[in-house]
Amino acid sequence: MxxxxxxxxxxxxxxxxxxxxxxxxxxxxxxxxxxxxxxxxxxxxxxxxxxxxxxxxxxxxxxxxxxxxxxxxxxxxxxxxxxxxxxxxxxxxxxxxxxxxxxxxxxxxxxxxxxxxxxxxxxxxxxxxxxxxxxxxxxxxxxxxxxxxxxxxxxxxxxxxxxxxxxxxxxxxxxxxxxxxxxxxxxxxxxxxxxxxxxxxxxxxxxxxxxxxxxxxxxxxxxxxxxxxxxxKRVVQDMDKAYFPVKTIIPSTEIVHDRVMLELFRGCIRGCRFCQAGYVYRPVRNRNPKLLAEYGKAACQDSGYQEMTLSSLSSTDYPCLLELCDDLLDYCAPKDIGVSLPSLRADTFSMNLMERLQRVRKGGLTFAPEAGTQRLRDAINKNLREEDLLQSCRTAFSGGWSGVKLYFMLGLPTETDEDVLGIADLARKVYQCWRECTPNRARGVRITVSTSWFVPKPHTAFQWDAQIPVEEYQRRVNLLRDALKRDRSITYNWHDPQTSYLEAIFSRGDRRLADVLEHAWQNGAKFDSWSEYFDFQRWMDALAACGLSGDFYAHRERPRDEVFPWCRIDPMVTPAFLWHERELCYQSQTTPDCRTRCSGCGANRLLKGGVCNG
Incomplete structure (x- = not known):
């Protein structure tokens, strides 16, 4: 040194x-x-x-x-x-x-x-x-x-x-x-x-x-x-031949995800209209479960980690999940190695899966309904029914879980006050499921509702849509907070609107914002995702100094024919498909997932033979 x-x-x-x-x-x-x-x-x-x-x-x-x-x-x-x-x-x-x-x-x-x-x-x-x-x-x-x-x-x-x-x-x-x-x-x-x-x-x-x-x-x-x-974009055709880091660096100090991470597959079958990752990571390509099990065991043996995460955009959509869990748990359970699934879909959480996850220890459960009403969930193509979510909660509470986190977004296209209040209504229904199904009421329950502010992203069906103004976002936060404040078993957290506003500016911004970045940095901007360093006024000053308006980028709806700054980037999901998905949103119509029917997004052209394994 x-x-x-x-x-x-x-x-x-x-x-x-x-x-x-x-x-x-x-x-x-x-x-x-x-x-x-x-x-x-x-x-x-x-x-x-x-x-x-x-x-x-x-x-x-x-x-x-x-x-x-x-x-x-x-x-x-x-x-x-x-x-x-x-x-x-x-x-x-x-x-x-x-x-x-x-x-x-x-x-x-x-x-x-x-x-x-x-x-x-x-x-x-x-x-x-x-x-x-x-x-x-x-x-x-x-x-x-x-x-x-x-x-x-x-x-x-x-x-x-x-x-x-x-x-x-x-x-x-x-x-x-x-x-x-x-x-x-x-x-x-x-x-x-x-x-x-x-x-x-x-x-x-x-x-x-x-x-x-x-x-x-x-x-x-x-x-x-x-x-x-x-x-x-580049796509790895065969995930079974792709490099996987069995030997990873063991940190000298605690890190955020200090565990073995197994990537089950890439892509997503769902097509949620707000989700950039769900579109740009297409097409779906699975890894072989036997290969994954070998990777997981070897990585645990090399690192000494006592926790393993099965990660993907929606891990419970992996078709061989139960087979993989059984293989891993035969190795992990005797060694007290926990296996967790951080990206659960409420419509695919089952008693079979729950029993496997409980073999070592119960972690927290997180579901992301994203919207409080069925109409809005259909509009964003979440393809999740309320009854599926409640049944998953009943299954979990019956099995001894005493806490669940629910993630939503505020400001989604077509959202109304009825949709906002629907979040509170859904949270109360989850609480009722606990009361009806828990084997031990004395332990109590922890239901956490978290909302973020919708940010329209490039290469999604909502890339043409506007982010709602900050005052309107805050009004909806207050509406939901007031609706939940009498429910002591429900905790409500919401995301800071100022960073989400800047995220919208830069996610849809053009090359002129480079001057804003440099001006803000020259005046002390760094670690802007950390509250200790973030200064919103510094960014407003930088935009003003460069003669630019943040609202122009964040709060402006785009016409269909507008040229986007990212128009030279081809993620292989076609603009025509994305526009059609946007039209379906405003009709509250859903598109089936990729396993049910190919929606013709264009991403399969990247694969030999033009067929993904979604």
């Missing part, structure tokens, strides 16, 4: 975030390495270490000869202050070397409120923020993750974006980079070649042209760039 770091660490909270040296961390001999990759997560160690995508890429890259992938996380304010005071550049945990010395710096982007941390980390590394001010090939700044389906707000800062699943495309562009470095290509020459790799979006090759009213006229492909008209 370098002496400056030894001097700093006693002065900061949670120094284990910054030391490295964890079990299973990969340390290579630099003499055998020709390419170094800094895998950066723009949030704290505890959150970044919990990210399964980063675990996959870290293990995958470090299996390659001559390539060394190291980790880097955003330092908390106390650490940043000491680093700036001592002149210590942002460094990678494995080697302690400054990430500015690396060949490629890659950011994982899963939440818009982490954008200022990207800028802050580049600055802490001693690098110019904007791609145009970094003319050399090295270091190359890359970004991937769900936020990249609208890359425009970060476009001036990032050399290229990776769209879709990274296992294959990452190795492809690294191979091209190694060739470019060996042959002495310029940055421009490399980017022109990289733009031909499926899944790579080079923002400098596209130019936004605006109308006088501020809307986009077109996203013009720059002449001579050779860039494609649209950039199609």
């Amino acid at each position: 370098n002496r400056t770091l030894e001097h700093i660490l006693p002065k900061v909270q949670k120094p284990a975030r910054y030391t490295g040296g964890e079990y299973n961390a990969v340390v290579k001999d630099k003499r055998t390495v020709d390419t170094r990759f800094a895998l950066c997560f723009p949030d704290t160690y505890e959150i970044g270490m919990s990210n399964l995508g980063c675990r996959i890429l870290y293990g995958l890259m470090n299996e390659q000869e001559g390539l060394w992938c190291e980790r880097c996380y955003a330092p908390w304010g106390d650490m940043e202050e000491e680093m700036r005071r001592e002149g210590l550049l942002l460094y990678a945990l494995e080697s302690g070397d400054p990430i500015s010395d690396f060949d490629i710096i890659g950011f994982s982007l899963g939440y818009e409120m982490a954008y200022t941390n990207v800028l802050n980390m580049l600055d802490l590394a001693g690098l110019p923020l904007r791609s145009a001010d970094r003319p050399e090939l090295t270091p190359l700044i890359v970004a991937g993750g769900t936020c990249c389906y609208n890359p425009e707000p970060l476009a001036p800062f990032v050399d290229m974006f990776v769209l879709g699943e990274g296992e294959e495309v990452t190795l492809e562009y690294i191979a091209l980079y190694r060739q470019a470095k060996e042959e002495g290509w310029s940055k421009e020459e490399f980017l022109q070649e990289a733009a031909h790799i499926e899944g790579i979006y080079v923002p400098s090759f596209y130019e936004p042209i605006y109308r006088p009213d501020g809307t986009l006229e077109e996203m013009r492909v720059k002449e001579g760039s050779g860039a494609p008209e649209t950039v199609r």
Whole structure:
């Protein structure tokens, strides 16, 4: 460890975030390495270490000869202050070397409120923020993750974006980079070649042209760039052949998801109209249950973890779930290893599943009805009946569970006060189920109702819709709070509206917001998803300074023919399909799930044979 770091660490909270040296961390001999990759997560160690995508890429890259992938996380304010005071550049945990010395710096982007941390980390590394001010090939700044389906707000800062699943495309562009470095290509020459790799979006090759009213006229492909008209996302065809990180780094301090994570499948059969992940992760591809069981057992054995999570967008939609649970529990139960399912659907929770989950220990139960009335659930295509939810609660309460969390959204398209009050009514019905079914009333019950503010996202059926104004959101929160305040067994939590407003701005924003990001960062913005640092007025000042209106992005309904900033991004779910789904919403009509009937969204064209295993 370098002496400056030894001097700093006693002065900061949670120094284990910054030391490295964890079990299973990969340390290579630099003499055998020709390419170094800094895998950066723009949030704290505890959150970044919990990210399964980063675990996959870290293990995958470090299996390659001559390539060394190291980790880097955003330092908390106390650490940043000491680093700036001592002149210590942002460094990678494995080697302690400054990430500015690396060949490629890659950011994982899963939440818009982490954008200022990207800028802050580049600055802490001693690098110019904007791609145009970094003319050399090295270091190359890359970004991937769900936020990249609208890359425009970060476009001036990032050399290229990776769209879709990274296992294959990452190795492809690294191979091209190694060739470019060996042959002495310029940055421009490399980017022109990289733009031909499926899944790579080079923002400098596209130019936004605006109308006088501020809307986009077109996203013009720059002449001579050779860039494609649209950039199609990458999809891993066969999940059974995809890399899985059996050996993962065991953290030196507590992290958010400190457990084995098994990814059952990718995609989602449901088609909830508000859910970006449900659309952009299509098509559905399952993993073999025998293979999953082998991964899970090997990962527990290697790590010593006492908990395993079966994760996917909707884990109970995995067709071999009971078979997999039986296989895992035969191994886990004697060793007191818990198996949890964090993404349960209320219409697929059964007594058979409950009995399996109880074999080790009961965790919490969480269901997401999303809306309080059947009409609104049909409008958003949740495909969940009230009776299914109540029957699942009866099953759980009969089996000894004494708590359930219910998640809803406020501000969904077509929502009325009747729908808002329906949330309170549904929560009371869940409470009645407990009273009727619990074997032990003396234990009491904990029913938690949580609401978030709907954010319209790109590449969803609601990408044309407006977010309701903040005053209206607050009125609906108050309406629901008043309806629940006499129910002592029901706790109501609601999401802060200010961050959701900014999330809507940046999720649907254009390239002009880069100036807003930089202005806010220059005035202290960072860790904007943390209440300790978030300052709403700072963002309002930044928008005003740049001559932009947040309401223009968040609260404006778009006509069907408006050109979106993300129009060059192709997630393979067609705009025509999304518009049709929006029309069905306003008629409160549902679309069957993918197992019942293919809805023709377009994503199956990515698979050989054009058939998914949904």
